[in-house]
Amino acid sequence: MDSRWGTSRTEAFSDGVFAIAVTLLVLDLAIPRTEFADPWRAIAHEWPSYLAYLTSFVTIGGIWLAHHGVFRRLEYVNSRVMRLNLVLLLGVSFLPFPTRLAAEAIRTTDAERAFVIFYGLCLFLVALSFGALWTAVLRDRGLLRPEVTEEEVQTITVATAPNIGLYVAAIVLAVFLPKVAALGYLVIAVVAVMRARGDQPEHARGVAARRS
Amino acid sequence: MDSRWGTSRTEAFSDGVFAIAVTLLVLDLAIPRTEFADPWRAIAHEWPSYLAYLTSFVTIGGIWLAHHGVFRRLEYVNSRVMRLNLVLLLGVSFLPFPTRLAAEAIRTTDAERAFVIFYGLCLFLVALSFGALWTAVLRDRGLLRPEVTEEEVQTITVATAPNIGLYVAAIVLAVFLPKVAALGYLVIAVVAVMRARGDQPEHARGVAARRS
Amino acid sequence: MDSRWGTSRTEAFSDGVFAIAVTLLVLDLAIPRTEFADPWRAIAHEWPSYLAYLTSFVTIGGIWLAHHGVFRRLEYVNSRVMRLNLVLLLGVSFLPFPTRLAAEAIRTTDAERAFVIFYGLCLFLVALSFGALWTAVLRDRGLLRPEVTEEEVQTITVATAPNIGLYVAAIVLAVFLPKVAALGYLVIAVVAVMRARGDQPEHARGVAARRS
Amino acid sequence: MDSRWGTSRTEAFSDGVFAIAVTLLVLDLAIPRTEFADPWRAIAHEWPSYLAYLTSFVTIGGIWLAHHGVFRRLEYVNSRVMRLNLVLLLGVSFLPFPTRLAAEAIRTTDAERAFVIFYGLCLFLVALSFGALWTAVLRDRGLLRPEVTEEEVQTITVATAPNIGLYVAAIVLAVFLPKVAALGYLVIAVVAVMRARGDQPEHARGVAARRS
Numbered sequence: 001m002d003s004r005w006g007t008s009r010t011e012a013f014s015d016g017v018f019a020i021a022v023t024l025l026v027l028d029l030a031i032p033r034t035e036f037a038d039p040w041r042a043i044a045h046e047w048p049s050y051l052a053y054l055t056s057f058v059t060i061g062g063i064w065l066a067h068h069g070v071f072r073r074l075e076y077v078n079s080r081v082m083r084l085n086l087v088l089l090l091g092v093s094f095l096p097f098p099t100r101l102a103a104e105a106i107r108t109t110d111a112e113r114a115f116v117i118f119y120g121l122c123l124f125l126v127a128l129s130f131g132a133l134w135t136a137v138l139r140d141r142g143l144l145r146p147e148v149t150e151e152e153v154q155t156i157t158v159a160t161a162p163n164i165g166l167y168v169a170a171i172v173l174a175v176f177l178p179k180v181a182a183l184g185y186l187v188i189a190v191v192a193v194m195r196a197r198g199d200q201p202e203h204a205r206g207v208a209a210r211r212s
Numbered sequence: 213m214d215s216r217w218g219t220s221r222t223e224a225f226s227d228g229v230f231a232i233a234v235t236l237l238v239l240d241l242a243i244p245r246t247e248f249a250d251p252w253r254a255i256a257h258e259w260p261s262y263l264a265y266l267t268s269f270v271t272i273g274g275i276w277l278a279h280h281g282v283f284r285r286l287e288y289v290n291s292r293v294m295r296l297n298l299v300l301l302l303g304v305s306f307l308p309f310p311t312r313l314a315a316e317a318i319r320t321t322d323a324e325r326a327f328v329i330f331y332g333l334c335l336f337l338v339a340l341s342f343g344a345l346w347t348a349v350l351r352d353r354g355l356l357r358p359e360v361t362e363e364e365v366q367t368i369t370v371a372t373a374p375n376i377g378l379y380v381a382a383i384v385l386a387v388f389l390p391k392v393a394a395l396g397y398l399v400i401a402v403v404a405v406m407r408a409r410g411d412q413p414e415h416a417r418g419v420a421a422r423r424s
Numbered sequence: 425m426d427s428r429w430g431t432s433r434t435e436a437f438s439d440g441v442f443a444i445a446v447t448l449l450v451l452d453l454a455i456p457r458t459e460f461a462d463p464w465r466a467i468a469h470e471w472p473s474y475l476a477y478l479t480s481f482v483t484i485g486g487i488w489l490a491h492h493g494v495f496r497r498l499e500y501v502n503s504r505v506m507r508l509n510l511v512l513l514l515g516v517s518f519l520p521f522p523t524r525l526a527a528e529a530i531r532t533t534d535a536e537r538a539f540v541i542f543y544g545l546c547l548f549l550v551a552l553s554f555g556a557l558w559t560a561v562l563r564d565r566g567l568l569r570p571e572v573t574e575e576e577v578q579t580i581t582v583a584t585a586p587n588i589g590l591y592v593a594a595i596v597l598a599v600f601l602p603k604v605a606a607l608g609y610l611v612i613a614v615v616a617v618m619r620a621r622g623d624q625p626e627h628a629r630g631v632a633a634r635r636s
Numbered sequence: 637m638d639s640r641w642g643t644s645r646t647e648a649f650s651d652g653v654f655a656i657a658v659t660l661l662v663l664d665l666a667i668p669r670t671e672f673a674d675p676w677r678a679i680a681h682e683w684p685s686y687l688a689y690l691t692s693f694v695t696i697g698g699i700w701l702a703h704h705g706v707f708r709r710l711e712y713v714n715s716r717v718m719r720l721n722l723v724l725l726l727g728v729s730f731l732p733f734p735t736r737l738a739a740e741a742i743r744t745t746d747a748e749r750a751f752v753i754f755y756g757l758c759l760f761l762v763a764l765s766f767g768a769l770w771t772a773v774l775r776d777r778g779l780l781r782p783e784v785t786e787e788e789v790q791t792i793t794v795a796t797a798p799n800i801g802l803y804v805a806a807i808v809l810a811v812f813l814p815k816v817a818a819l820g821y822l823v824i825a826v827v828a829v830m831r832a833r834g835d836q837p838e839h840a841r842g843v844a845a846r847r848s
Contacts, residue, residue, distance in 0.1 A: 003410030009223060009280050011645060016231025019652025020444075022729060023660065024235060029733040036741065039750030057729070061722045068645050076410075083405060086273045093234060093269070097241040105248065114251035193719060198639030198712075215622030221435060221492050228443025232656075236447065288622075295617060298485045305446060305481070309453040317460065326463035427834030433647060433704050440655025448659065500834075507829060510697045517658060517693070521665040529672065538675030 004076040004143075010085060011071050017089045018064045021096060025053050028100045052103035052119075055186040056095050059123060062192035063092060063130060069156060070134060072199035073148045078140055084133040091126035098122040102182060116178040117171055123185055124167035134160050155197055163192060216288040216355075222297060223283050229301045230276045233308060237265050240312040260318035260394075264331075267398040268311040271335060272304055274404035275342060281368060282346060284411035285360045290352055296345040303338035310334040314394060328390040329383055335397055336379035346372050367409055375404060428500040428567075434509060435495050441513045442488045445520060449477050452524045476527035476543075479610040480519050483547060486616035487516060487554060493580060494558060496623035497572045502564055508557040515550035522546040526606060540602040541595055547609055548591035558584050579621055587616060640712040640779075646721060647707050653725045654700045657732060661689050664736045688739035688755075691822040692731050695759060698828035699728060699766060705792060706770060708835035709784045714776055720769040727762035734758040738818060752814040753807055759821055760803035770796050791833055799828060 029049050035042035067088075077085070098119040105115035134156060137143055144153070166188045174181030241261050247254035279300075289297070310331040317327035346368060349355055356365070378400045386393035453473050459466035491512075501509070522543040529539035558580060561567055568577070590612045598605030665685050671678035703724075713721070734755040741751035770792060773779055780789070802824045810817030 005280070005410045006284060009227060009284070012224065012227045012648065013231055013276060013280075015645060015648045016228055016652055017235055019649055020232055020235040020656055021238075022725070023653055023656040024239070026657075026729055026732050027239070027660070027663070029730075031737060033740070033744075036744050036747040039741070039747040039754075042747075043750070043754060053730070054726070057726050058722075061725075064649060065718070068641070068649075072642060072645070079408070079410065082277070082408075082410075086270075086405065089234070089273075090266070090269050093238055094241075094265070096238050101243060104245070105251070108245075108248050111248040111251040111254075114255070118251075118255055193722065196715070196718075198641045198715065198718075217492070217622045218496060221439060221496070224436065224439045225443055225488060225492075228440055229447055232444055232447040233450075236451070239451070291620070291622065294489070294620075294622075298482075298617065301446070301485075302478070302481050305450055306453075306477070308450050313455060316457070317463070320457075320460050323460040323463040323466075326467070330463075330467060429704070429834045430708060433651060433708070436648065436651045437655055437700060437704075440652055441659055444656055444659040445662075448663065451663070503832070503834065506701070506832075506834075510694075510829065513658070513697075514690070514693050517662055518665075518689070520662050525667060528669070529675070532669075532672050535672040535675035535678075538679070542675075542679060 004078055005082055007071050007074050007077055010077055010082065014067060014071075014085065014089060015064075017093055018060055018067070021093050022057055022060045024096050025056055025099060028096065028103065029053060048106035049103040051106075051182065051186065052099045055182070055189060056099040058186065058189035058193055059126075060092055060095065062189050062196065063088075063126065065193060065196040066130060066156075066159065069159075069197060069199050070137065073145055073152065073156075074137065074143050075145045076143050078136075078143060080136045080140075081133060081143065084129060084136050088126065088129045088133055091122065091129050095122060095126065106179065106182065113174065113178045116174045116182050120167060120171040120174050120181060120185060123188075124164065124171060127163040127167055131160050131164055159192075159195055159197065163188060216290055217294055219283050219286050219289055222289055222294065226279060226283075226297065226301060227276075229305055230272055230279070233305050234269055234272045236308050237268055237311060240308065240315065241265060261315040263318075263394060263398065264311045264315035267394070267401060268307050270398065270401035270405055271338075272307065274401050274408065275300075275304060275338065277405060277408040278342060278368075278371065281371075281409060281411050282349065285357055285364065285368075286349065286355050287357045288355050290348075290355060292348045292352075293345060293355065296341060296348050300338065300341045300345055303334065303341050307334060307338065318391065318394065325386065325390045328386045328394050332379060332383040332386050332393060332397060335400075336376065336383060339375040339379055343372050343376055371404075371407055371409065375400060428502055429506055431495050431498050431501055434501055434506065438491060438495075438509065438513060439488075441517055442484055442491070445517050446481055446484045448520050449480055449523060452520065452527065453477060472530035473527040475530075475606060475610065476523045479606070479613060480523040482610065482613035482617055483550075484516055484519065486613050486620065487512075487550065489617060489620040490554060490580075490583065493583075493621060493623050494561065497569055497576065497580075498561065498567050499569045500567050502560075502567060504560045504564075505557060505567065508553060508560050512550065512553045512557055515546065515553050519546060519550065530603065530606065537598065537602045540598045540606050544591060544595040544598050544605060544609060547612075548588065548595060551587040551591055555584050555588055583616075583619055583621065587612060640714055641718055643707050643710050643713055646713055646718065650703060650707075650721065650725060651700075653729055654696055654703070657729050658693055658696045660732050661692055661735060664732065664739065665689060684742035685739040687742075687818060687822065688735045691818070691825060692735040694822065694825035694829055695762075696728055696731065698825050698832065699724075699762065701829060701832040702766060702792075702795065705795075705833060705835050706773065709781055709788065709792075710773065710779050711781045712779050714772075714779060716772045716776075717769060717779065720765060720772050724762065724765045724769055727758065727765050731758060731762065742815065742818065749810065749814045752810045752818050756803060756807040756810050756817060756821060759824075760800065760807060763799040763803055767796050767800055795828075795831055795833065799824060 029046065031042045031046060035045065098115070101111075101115040102119040105111040138153070138157070170181050170184040170188065173184060241258065243254045243258060247257065310327070313323075313327040314331040317323040350365070350369070379397075382393050382396040382400065385396060453470065455466045455470060459469065522539070525535075525539040526543040529535040562577070562581070594605050594608040594612065597608060665682065667678045667682060671681065734751070737747075737751040738755040741747040774789070774793070806817050806820040806824065809820060
């Protein structure tokens with residue numbers, strides 16, 4: 001009664017959205033011609049844009065790694081997971097907007113706090129939708145490939161959960177120290193990338209080789 | 213005499229266009245620096261842009277789901293289906309333009325009605341071209357994979373047809389109540405995503421597992 | 425001594441460039457807010473942009489079909505074909521620039537002739553680089569899959585050659601009648617799409633089914 | 637203990653980023669309407685933009701060829717290679733920014749030297765991160781497919797190393813002769829593309845055919 005989807009086109013479409021969201025960020029980097037008289041200073045002056053660019057790039061890179069890790073273990077996607085994946089992609093493709101706002105605001109005292117909080121809320125919602133996607137997978141274990149062990153499932157759960165809490169903490173921090181919170185978003189993203197585990201446990205190597 | 217195409221590159225090219233069209237929408241979200249003095253109000257003030265963004269994202273997401281569902285069941289694509297697929301992609305990649313117009317117009321009383329109708333007409337033409345693509349498949353059943361049942365064919369037909377009518381109704385509504393019609397476009401898209409069926413019926417699970 | 429490349433990543437990278445080039449075109453469609461007072465007239469007034477958009481979309485769509493038809497028949501790509509493919513992609517990804525110029529120029533009498541000719545020259549160079557790519561394949565028949573018949577090779581050759589001549593004719597026409605030539609570019613593209621043959625001859629169906 | 641990743645989605649995501657970075661470059665090409673009175677001169681006047689466009693396109697094309705050559709030989713990706721691949725993609729997706737700056741600066745005497753050096757530094761860092769990726773592969777030979785010979789490994793090493801040195805030389809040159817150095821970046825990229833070797837040695841043809 002509940003129908004299912006193959007994973008390959010879902011991966012392809014998701015990879016497309018991840019790759020474009022990550023690459024579009026560069027369009028927001030610019031140096032006005034009026035600053036060309038002192039070019040090195042002009043380049044350095046753009047540091048909030050680089051920080052925002054780097055943060056969103058690493059954040060999306062980390063989500064892609066986690067997405068890769070989850071989908072490689074799925075045999076099917078059910079309707080709920082499919083919809084939550086669309087919600088996740090909606091969030092990811094939206095990120096360039098708050099990224100740009102945060103980059104512009106860091107030098108504008110008026111809007112700095114608000115836009116850094118807004119950026120954090122968007123990152124939080126993306127983390128939340130990824131958590132919801134993984135929870136939906138756990139509610140229908142039949143979606144997982146038969147060789148996936150309980151240990152691997154635990155590892156993904158442990159890797160997914162803390163980000164949501166960390167973003168809440170960073171957003172609270174942004175109320176008082178927006179610049180520090182902005183740096184915090186980057187740290188959360190870097191840690192997520194560093195902690196990302198592969199899509200195959202070492203002992204399953206032979207199996208995976210034959211499958212790929 | 214009539215030659216045929218494999219489906220995999222057609223899927224890859226289509227996925228690329230879907231993913232980019234959906235991600236480019238974010239480029240139209242912006243807050244002018246003059247509004248930075250009251251940042252939360254400025255963020256809230258952009259609601260027509262978010263509504264338009266969400267509507268086009270969900271609409272394209274729904275078309276991608278339907279496209280996925282159709283192509284997974286095809287063994288080949290004939291020239292007619294291939295051309296209609298290009299027409300569909302032309303429509304999808306055009307959508308960011310009327311989306312942006314509708315978003316800008318919702319606060320400009322002069323243009324609101326016209327641009328919401330124009331947006332609806334574009335959504336209608338995209339739905340129509342998808343219907344034409346599916347009709348072209350039905351005219352050459354040899355394109356379908358042998359295991360596709362008549363029941364699955366019926367399900368897709370039932371899912372494809374009503375959208376065309378709903379868009380006509382929403383466009384008529386836009387003549388009198390543009391804002392309500394704009395919301396209607398979103399509702400049509402959400403319903404299409406919620407009603408999307410998977411690419412494999414439950415009972416075909418074993419077959420699909422072996423094939424993928 | 426001369427090394428070879430597999431085709432799958434070359435197809436994936438090329439599909440990405442085709443899909444993005446085709447979708448970026450929409451960024452050049454815009455209606456200035458000053459024209460919002462008379463919205464339907466403003467939409468209609470943009471016809472040169474739509475014509476240019478349609479022309480480049482159909483042109484790139486036709487090249488993608490031809491590219492698909494050629495690469496499906498290749499077992500390998502040699503260094504020469506690989507480089508010519510990069511030249512082709514360079515031309516395709518450049519097309520949004522002359523497209524935009526031609527669209528803007530059609531209403532500016534000064535630049536109309538020059539920019540329509542420039543657009544035609546770019547289309548001509550893209551057609552030429554595709555012809556060069558196919559010629560490079562013909563010089564090393566070992567690149568073709570063994571089941572490809574001489575008849576299929578002839579069909580592709582016949583489909584590739586005339587475009588180059590047609591663009592020369594259209595460019596000459598642009599010197600005298602730029603608007604007519606602009607329409608001619610669209611006609612050439614539509615004819616190319618209509619004449620595109622599939623990647624599998626009808627009689628090879630069984631073979632292809634097993635391979636895909 | 638150290639987990640591993642399959643290569644196919646990494647290739648797909650990387651191809652997406654390469655294809656988009658290469659295609660976004662066209663958005664920086666524009667001719668202001670004020671120059672439409674003398675259109676051919678306006679087209680010619682944009683030569684620094686074309687040079688920068690060509691340089692970044694060929695550079696990214698060369699990196700894609702090298703990336704293709706490396707990943708085709710990998711059975712797995714470990715965490716270190718995965719992270720270095722993200723660093724590489726970060727660099728590649730950043731390139732449109734210095735490309736645009738260099739193009740704009742070549743006619744502005746003030747900023748020319750600085751922005752050409754900045755562009756060179758970015759190209760250097762991209763070359764460096766590719767070198768780091770390949771070094772990480774060499775530190776864990778188990779990532780390589782079993783059929784990869786020591787000779788092939790040497791060929792890739794020889795192709796990867798010199799670029800880093802050449803960029804250093806070109807950047808030093810940029811201090812004195814920015815325009816010549818800008819041309820030098822293009823020459824380095826063209827040489828890299830011309831020297832790119834395929835992903836399969838001639839003698840491994842039969843093996844590869846069966847695998848693909």
